[in-house]
Amino acid sequence: FDPSPQAVRLYLLYNHGLLHVLVYVFIMVDLALALFEEPAVVSLPLWATSAMELVCLLAITLRVIHYSKVIPRRIFFRDPKNLCIIVIITLFLIDMIIYGALYASGHSSVRWSRVLRPLLLVNVTEGQQLRRAFRSIRNALPQILVVFCLFIFSLLIFSLMALKLLGKRNLKTIDGTSYFTNYLESVFELYVLLTTANSPDVMMPAYNYSSYFAIFFILYIVINTYTFMSVFLAVVYNNYKKHLKEEVRQLVKTKRQKLRRAFCLLxxxxxxxxxxxxxxxxxxxxxxxxxxxxxxxxxxxxxxxxxxxxxxxxxxxxxxxxxxxIQVITLKSRPHPFQLWMPALYNSTVSRIIHRIVKHRVFVFVYDAVILVNAVFIGLDEEDPLVSNAEWAFLTLYLLEILLKLYTFEPRAFFARHQFWNWFDTIIILSALLATIINAALKSSGGYTSRQILDIVFILRVLRLIRVVDTIPSFRAIIDTLTRIGPPMLTFGQLILVVYYIFAMVGMELFKGKIQVFAANSTDPAREYCGNPLLKDSAFARNNYCKNNFNDVVSSFILLLELTVVNQCLNLVNKVTFLDFILLLTGGFTAVTHNAARIFFVLFHIVVVIIIINIFVAFILEAFFIEYMVEKTDLHTSLEKKIE
Amino acid sequence: FDPSPQAVRLYLLYNHGLLHVLVYVFIMVDLALALFEEPAVVSLPLWATSAMELVCLLAITLRVIHYSKVIPRRIFFRDPKNLCIIVIITLFLIDMIIYGALYASGHSSVRWSRVLRPLLLVNVTEGQQLRRAFRSIRNALPQILVVFCLFIFSLLIFSLMALKLLGKRNLKTIDGTSYFTNYLESVFELYVLLTTANSPDVMMPAYNYSSYFAIFFILYIVINTYTFMSVFLAVVYNNYKKHLKEEVRQLVKTKRQKLRRAFCLLxxxxxxxxxxxxxxxxxxxxxxxxxxxxxxxxxxxxxxxxxxxxxxxxxxxxxxxxxxxIQVITLKSRPHPFQLWMPALYNSTVSRIIHRIVKHRVFVFVYDAVILVNAVFIGLDEEDPLVSNAEWAFLTLYLLEILLKLYTFEPRAFFARHQFWNWFDTIIILSALLATIINAALKSSGGYTSRQILDIVFILRVLRLIRVVDTIPSFRAIIDTLTRIGPPMLTFGQLILVVYYIFAMVGMELFKGKIQVFAANSTDPAREYCGNPLLKDSAFARNNYCKNNFNDVVSSFILLLELTVVNQCLNLVNKVTFLDFILLLTGGFTAVTHNAARIFFVLFHIVVVIIIINIFVAFILEAFFIEYMVEKTDLHTSLEKKIE
Structure with missing residues (x-):
């Protein structure tokens, strides 16, 4: 490290908060380009998106060059993250040139470099947390893999048994398709059964045939869904924690080393x-x-x-x-501004009584009661004039509460950074007031009600009720614990973004335009089968699933999210109709791509269900386990002692 | 404690293993009576089941009297478990007399005491483990309740939002029924959505209406299904562990006290x-x-x-x-019996070579390869004469392996108690041999193949493949960890039995005979609607779910098991058809019972999903966490040191 003033200035500039934010802005813009590129939500010409991408790349390149000036050259080139970024940017440029040339000559090609975009998020210098998360996952992989192999083994054994026991029984689902007749099909059916998504379809015919087969299915689900998924949770939880601990220990060690060197200098x-x-x-x-x-x-x-x-x-x-x-919140007991402006009035008897009332416990109870009454009114039909007028009364009451509190407590203390609920209240009430006024104005002006505004009003009204949670201490404790996992969740959110973006890009390239969405009032006969003749008479089209498609990046993200959180949604793609779906998606493709499409969905499901969801659960478990045995650090204690 | 020889003899008799077993046999017989009582699987006259029950009660009464003789009277009557048993037995007798009298006079009534039967299992002296498990759950209840209330609060808020946002949209499921139109219905629909069972039904119409509504559903599932369920897991896991630890500490304390008293005597x-x-x-x-x-x-x-x-x-x-x-396995290196009988032959060169081969690693690999080839053959069509003949070859190979091992290793060491896989192999191979021979005999005698025998043969063949797990050390480690939770799982199994038995009894009394099952070839028109006119044209009957009923104890248990393990099965009862189902189940009942029936299913789901499944997962997590930081106790180590 070069301690010359110039180098230090460069270093300080490098670590300036604004630059960090800028880097993230550029990366986000680059990621968001997917919205405007074909298949687009809002179509922009190719030159516009390319220009935007070039600007982003330039910004990131500048950042990397800046970084290379700050740290010694040797370290710079030994660090894989820098090499990664250089390679990624080069690939971006190559792809852009190829694609541009082909586009200009009238050919279409695949923008494969889009898959690499989220890697920028991982490899940029600021992404230490994210890199650490990825490293943790990578380190946990060997153990996960062992369990996964055992799980696959169990799946294969059960499939073989299903094939042998049920294959010859000529069982048919309600739709009349037979199943368990082919080994690979059995494996696949049972994999979907893991999520218990297709259970009535594959289970009931067998159960109707003989009660003993129910035992087979229950055993399968207990062993594979519950036991193996729990083992995955245990392995992921344990490894993630262990490796993260290891990383933190490393970090602490490095920090101490650096501090020691600083001490030597000082x-x-x-x-x-x-x-x-x-x-x-x-x-x-x-x-x-x-x-x-x-x-x-x-x-x-x-x-x-x-x-x-x-x-x-x-x-x-x-x-x-x-x-x-350690955050020390300096609670300065400043006098209330009113006290400065008009001390006589502020200290009068009436004013004092108001203060006493607002600070009293009964005040809180009264407002909890108001909220409950409000909940009942929300549940009633809002067409009734009594109810819509009551809404104004409630709004007034809530506003009054906030004003009273502001009158009693010092405003800057009331809106301090850690006063989450005060902020929450004020924002919700003010927006509700605004939305209600707009709504009323629209209504009185032309009898016209905007559905969007009304929806927002409803949402705000219902959100107001959440405030009740704050008054019950044991509820508040749980919410506090949950909010404490907020910061690590941010890293986790980035991790999800990376995974989803990659899958969305691949999915879009593979499946874009295979399914069309028609307006509800469309009379096009193609609407019956989502615009794809292959889907004629399929359960997929019949159940109106056309909107689950890869036609643009928003739909892709929603589809992937559905696949993640809704077990049933694997069914939505699978069920009896999965094969239709795959066949349809891969309509013009060869048989090889047909299998590739299936691999795409299963791969996504494995990655997400086994790793992502388990990490999420691990976070929550960890937060609560720590909560149950929390002890403040020595430093905290000694700080508190001093303050007292 | 009375130290007279007579009292000691009585005490020793009380603790005799055979008596423990007998008590459990009588309780199990009593529980199994549900098979023969109306609604029965195998109908027996009332006098026969009553007589059996009387015998069981007599046996348990004798046991309790014996216990009262063994311990001081004061302690006996202070112990709630004894009082419980006395009350239960009295109630049984009262119910039996009332029911008998009504039955004799031609009236029918409810055998309500059957619900109490599983309590015998809990309150009998031998059930300490089970009582401890129940106490743990009871102690965890307050914390679970807090989370549960918060969860219900969140459910109510989301339902209100769904009602306001979607209720007026006039959304319809594929079956054309509208939903989210009534507050209680919304709550219920969203509760079912927790299991993601009805997601395409309630989600797709809203999503088709506007993409924004997908966010509502995804948020709901992330918060309620994933976050709250994880919090439940954390709370149950933490409490169960904590209280169990507390109990174990108590136990250790009592043990030490008793040992100290013994020391004072000796x-x-x-x-x-x-x-x-x-x-x-x-x-x-x-x-x-x-x-x-x-x-x-x-x-x-x-x-x-x-x-x-x-x-x-x-x-x-x-x-x-x-x-x-501490179990010390005494491995006596006894000479092989052959060596005693014919030492010359056993020690000959050929024999020695065989020993070397069998003990070699390659021998294991060869047999793993054989198993893999066998797996392929199992997957092929067994009608092919080549495949069915190959089966004989494989059986011979496996038999040869066992014989060779028996020839090389001392038989008593080979079949030692801890040699799980040797036992497994031998039993599987011998039964497969037997079943295959029977099957071949049946076939050659009249060309007739029994499906049952063939099924068994197939199952045995597939089970043989599991052996491969033993040769891969990391697989074996996981299996070992899983088998280690076997003993606590036994207690857990009893706990499940108690819960299921109670729900099955209540369910049978409420819903017996409401749904009828018809044979597959029945031409009765009632088959179309499971024998209940209320079910005409319902999805329930259309999808052939008639076999999911409470008509006898076996069906009830399977239905409850399905409700537990298969999310989809709540759907099976719920979906669009839940209301039909409830209406049907409660056909002749009043509106009050209608709600009661819904409460029955939701209550079962809550108990099972929140408590039972989480305890199961907690067991597995705990086993793996312990496995990852296992350390032998000091005693173990010193014992091992001595042995070396």
Whole structure:
């Protein structure tokens, strides 16, 4: 590391918050280009999207070059993430040139580089958390793979048994198609049965044939769905936690090393002990966290320097990073602005009584009661004039509550950053007020009601009711625990975005335009079969699933989300109609691609069900397990002691 | 405790293993009576079942009386389990008299005491484990309830939103029924959506209406199905573990207290230290575990008495119970019987070569290859004469393998208790051989093939393939971990039995005979609607679900099992047809019972999904978490050290 002033300035610039945000903005814009490229939600000409992409790439390239200036060249080229980004950008350019040339000459080709886009998110310098998550998954893979192989083995054994026991029975689903007649079909049917999605279809005919076959299916589901899925959860949970712990330990080690080096630079010798004096320390903290208050800084120093020696040793110095990370909320008991402006009125008897009332517990109960009554009114028919007028009364009551609270408590304290519920209340009530007024204005002006506005009003009304949760302590505890997993969930969200984006891009290239959506009032006969003759008389078209398609990036994301969260949705693609669906999707393709399409869906299901969902569950489990045995760190405690 | 010889004899008799088994046999017979009572699988006259029940009750009463003689009267009457059993038996007798009297006078009534039968299983003295499990659940209930309330709150909020947003949209399922039009219906529809069972039905029309509604459903499923269900898992797992730990700690404390008292009785004073001499200790062990070998006993003593002082102190004495619980497998390297009978032949060169071959790794690989080839052959069509002849070849190969192993290894070591896979192999191969021979005999005698026999042959053939798991160490580790949860699973199985039995009894009383099953070749027009005119044209009857009924105890159990493991099966009862189903089930009932029936199913689902399944998952998670950080106890280690 080069400690020259110029290098330091470059480094500080590199770490500037705005640049971090900008990088993410450019990446997001690049990802969002999928909305405008063919197959598009909003179609833009090719030159526009290409130009946008070039700008984004340029920005990222600049960022990488900046990074290469900041750190030594040797380290830069040894780091896989930098090499990755360079390779990705090169591939982007190559693909863009090829695609552009083919497009200009009238040929169409595949924009394969779009699949690589989310990798930018992973490999950019700011994506440490995400890289760590991916590394954790990669490290957990060997163990997951072992369980997965065993699971596949069990699946194969059960399929063989199903083939032998049920294949000759000539069983037919309600739709009249026979099943379990071919080994690969059996494997596939049983894989879908994992999600218990097609259970009545494949189970009831066998059960009707003989009660003993129910035992076969129940055994299958207990072993494969419940036992193996639990084992997957155990393995993922354990590995993810273990590797994350390992990474954190590494991180802590590196941090300590760096702090130790900083200490060596800053130390002065008093006697034989190397120490850091208070003045240097203060200077350092001022540099590192300029927005920290003097009182806060002195508090921190007094914690490190127990005995008021005016200097601290190495051990105490190493705590600085942890100490600076502890959020100390400075609750300044500022006087209420009204008290400054009109003290006589604000301190009058009536005003004091209002304060007493607002701070009283009964005030909270009264408003909880109001919310409950409001819930009943929401449930009633809003066409009734009594109900729609009552809405104004409720709005007034809620507004009154907020105003009273603002009158009693200091506004800046009321809207402090950690006062989640106050913010929630105010925003919901104000937007509800706004929407209701707009709605009323529209109605009175022309008797016309906008459905969108009305929907928003309804949603806001219902959301208001959530406030009740805040008054019940045990509910609040659960919600708090859940909100605590918010920050790690952000990383997790990026991880999901990466996985979904890749699958969406591949899916769009494979299946775009195979299914068409028709307006509800369309009279086109093709509407009966989603615009694809292959789907004629299929359950897929009959059940109106046409909207589940890969025609644009939004539909793709929704379809993938459905496949993730709704077991039934694998059925939606599978059921008796899965084969139709696949056949249809791969309509013009060869038999090889037919299998490839099936692999696409199963692969997605495996990745998502086995890894993504289990990580999600692991997060929640971990948050609650920690909640149940939470202990504050020593530093926290000593900080609290000092404050008292 | 009365230490007179008579009391001790009574106590020993009470704790005799045979009596424990007998008690369970009587309880099981009592539970199995449901098979023969109306509505019966096999109908028996009332006097026969009543007589059987009386015998069972008598046996249990005798057992309780015996118990009351063994322990002090004061403790006996303070123990709730004894009072419970006395009350239950009294209620049984009362119910039997009432029912008998009404039956004799031609009236029919409800045998309500049958619901209480599984409580015998819980309250009998031997059921400590089961009682402990129930206590754990009871202790976890408050926390579960809090989460449950929050979950219900979320359900209600979402339902209100669904009602407001979608209710007016006039959405219709494929069957043409509209939904979300009434608040309670919305709550119910969304509850079923939890299991994602009715998702395409309620989701697709809304999604077709507008893509935004997909967000509503996905949000609902993510929050309620995934988040809340994970929170339930966390709470159940944590509480169950915590309370079980607490119980175990209590148990250990009681054990130590008792051992301390035993030490006080047995101690002699050497100098100032109270000690127990080796002779007394040996005497004690002989009394407590008569079947322990002298060598084993001396080994145990040498562990306790490190320094060969000939006596042990209090600390060492307290370890006796743990020490006796460690299973030491005495592997006597006995000579092979052949070596004794014909040493010349057994030690000849050819024989030695055979031994070498069998013990070689390649031998295992060859047989794994044979199994794989066999798997392929099983998958082929068994009508082909080549395949059916190959089966004989495979059977011969497997038999040869077992014989070779028996020739090489000492038979008693080969069939030792812990050699699970050897037992598995031998039993599977021998039964396969037997079944194949019977099948061939039947075929050649009259060309007639029994389907049952053929099914068994197929199952045995497929099971043979499982053996492959044993050769892959990482697979074996997982299987071992899973088998380790076997013993606690037994308690869990009893718990499930209790819950299911109660629900089955209630379900049978409510719904028996409402749905009829007709033979596949029946020409009765009632077959079209499961024998109930209310079901005419319902999806329930159309999809051939008639066999899902409460007509007898076996069907009830299968239906409840399906409801447990197959999400889709709540759909099977619910879907669009749930209301039909309920209406049908409660055909002649009043509107009150109509709601009661719905409550019955939802209650079952809540109990099973929230508690039972989560406990199951918790077991598996716990087993794997422990597996990942297993450490042998100190005693184990010191025992192993001594042996070396």
């Amino acid at each position: 130390k002065e010798n008093i006697g034989t002990n190397p120490v850091v004096s208070q003045s240097r320390w203060t200077e350092l903290v001022k540099q590192v966290q300029p927005n920290i208050s003097t009182a806060h800084r002195e508090l921190l120093w007094s914690i490190l320097d127990h005995n008021n020696k005016g200097h601290i040793g190495k051990q105490a110095f190493l705590q600085i990073a942890d100490l600076l990370n | 101690k002699e004073n050497i100098g100032t230290n109270p000690v127990v001499s080796q002779s007394r200790w040996t005497e004690l062990v002989k009394q407590v575990q008569p079947n322990i070998s002298t060598a084993h006993r001396e080994l145990l003593w040498s562990i306790l008495d490190h320094n060969n002082k000939g006596h042990i102190g209090k600390q060492a004495f307290l370890q006796i119970a743990d020490l006796l619980n």
